[in-house]
Amino acid sequence: MLNISGTQINFLKVRVITFILSAILICLSIGAFFVNGLNFGIDFKGGTLIEIETSQEIEISGLRDNLNTLELGDVQVQEFGSSKNLLIRVEQQLGGDQVQQDVVQIVKESLGSYLSTDINFRRTEVVGPKVSGELIQSGAIAIFVAVFAMLVYIWFRFEWQFSLGAVLALVHDVILTIGVFCITQLEFNLPIIAAILTIVGYSMNDTVVVYDRVRENLRKYRSKEITDLLNLSINDTLSRTIVTSVTTLLALLSLFIFGGEVIKGFTFAMIWGVVVGTYSSIFVAAPLLRYLDVKREWNTTSAVDSTR
């Protein structure tokens, strides 16, 4: 029987350590962003991606050399899940949207003459410069809009102090997620944007539950010292935070292990996001309230009241 209820862990005692840890991780992320940068997939960089399945194993380096003689610029070939599944990436060609289409034809012909096995073309994606530019723009806008919407929602439901704390925690999570992609150089594509937006929603969800309890306790214990009150609130909700994170992680891990190669990057981002989001709601969002001068005298009629 698992019962984490009634804990009395002093989370705020370690706040200096966790703040420093978060600061270091953020600096690392930003540093990696400028040094390594993101490894954009064709969604954002443009270019051609072809996934093939062959009946026999293929020697990758030979194929790579062969494709690199086609004068299509940089051609990457990598194994994708198994040694008979290959992913071929061709960089975007100069000369606008029209010329991108020729790449598929050229590569297909070359594969046909070079490989003596049967080739099954499982996936072909061609993204031209116009679309890739728009996708990166709308992706960035989506993340900003989502964070801003959360800011407004929390402000509306709580007070500005909570809103600020929650959004700082949120920005923390988004930066760390983008950071992990800069460091690992995993491909950053459209589904990763979806993952980040979900992380924004999830992390907010976690934070809101803790904040809800903080607000409730602020009403209940009007004279309690703020640090104790925050600790109490985190402990009150700790069991829920952990149970929900575990169930979500169980589902995501299953997807990561069994869900197939195509969705792996997406699932990785979500797993990372759930871990970071859970961490940040306990160790960033809640402790931040200590510094944000939260209002103690709650007017029970103005705020939407859970005991209504």
Added chain:
Amino acid sequence: MLYFSNLKTFSVLSVIIITLFFAVPNFFSKDQINSFPNFIPKQQVNLGLDLQGGSHLLLEVDTEEIIKERVENLNADVRRILKKNNLNYSNFKVSNESLKFVVEGFNSEIQKEISELSMSNSQNILAMGDQTNLIITQEENTIQINFTEEFIKQSVSNAVAQSLEIVRRRIDELGTREPSIQRQGSSRIIIQLPGIDDPDRIKSLLGQTAKLTFQLVDTSVNFDPFNPSKAPIGSEILASDADEEFKYIVKKRIMVGGENLVDAQPGFDPQTNEPIVSFRFDRIGATKFGRVTQQNVGKPFAIVLDNKVISAPVIREAILGGSGQISGGFDSEEANDLAILLRAGALPAPLIILEERSVGPDLGADSIEAGQFAAIIGFIAVIIFMIFVYRYFGLLADIALIINLFMVLGVLSLFQATLTLPGIAGIILTIGMAVDANVLIFERVREEIRNGSNMMNAVENGYKRALSTILDANITTLIAAIILFFMASGPVRGFSITLAIGIFTSVFTAFTFTRLLISLNVKRLKPNFVGLSKNA
């Protein structure tokens, strides 16, 4: 909170049963569904192209080309009018959107003539009453002519609408299964082709404007076809379709155009057995073609497709019947495609392919299989974990979770929303997150019990207290899903849909179904049913 009137119980159960009902067809094959009695819904979940295999193409109408063509026509008209009125012009400049020239004696008469001509030329394109499509500004002897902004906008919009229609006709001719062809934004077209993973043929069909013209070959000059001299005024040099190097000098005047065709069919020449396309003109086309061929017996004429000469046969006798055939060394598929293109009509402007995403049926099937397996494993893991933590209440949450999953499937089928691979991920994520509402409630119940409430009050207060938290927590995720829905397209959009549906169904089941189950059993519940030991 715990009391459920019969009416309430009835409505909760009926909502659940109705949604579950819509999920039923997904567990049967298409044949089995067809043998169902009529009252059972037959719609299965609509699979996205990434799961069923298929091709997605994003095209853009080359709008610059449309404006360029309009300016070119205007250019020719204005020069003709100036010449007709014996005006000498100089410094004639044609830019992207305007004409500029210097002329003496430009008066309002001529200005009127130009304006009227531009109106008659744009015929059906624009019904703007007496309003002209041109802005003519005069500064001393320098005249500048621009199209009005509305005219350009309208021309582009019409060209896109027309392109959409022609794209639809061309694709329909190929007989693809349930293609979806939609306009996106001001100048784009999205094509979804289920079941097609190699859209080469469609791309090549869409890549041609298919502007067909019949023009006389200019025989007034002798020239070397591999190195032609400059074409005389009124003629142009065109390359052969079969051999880029081989050139023809062709009169610019168009005898008849493809718009006068009423039918085109692929076939074989009975003598040579070579694939051909036979065509038929409408009445106007037949008359024109008859007249020109009558006057030019013994001379060659060129059949021109997209500015390339397909063939240039010699007119042996006047062709009065209004039908003919094109042979140009095609194979039978090329002849077939050309017939399709001619039947569907010419595109008003070239189409550019901006994006292509094609998935083979194997990969789609693999993705479904992997997704299903991952869902089952994740589901089992969550179920076991919930029972481990909350015991009897965990079991209730698990029953709700199962109901929840089927409800997501039912809602997807009911609204015919598209399920994609990221959509499956959304469902799996929902498995993990759907228990959250129940977790929040159960934790509250535990707390109430620890504070000394009896089971009945604890459950009652647990629900009451958790309500606003559950709403706040779920609304944040919902906001993220909605933003994603509007910003994303294609497969990722499917993720936002399942995520949003999952949020609704999980909150609904937590507040109705699990509560109903608990209320039915509340008198028999003991603290250890919530996973609390008696002495806690």
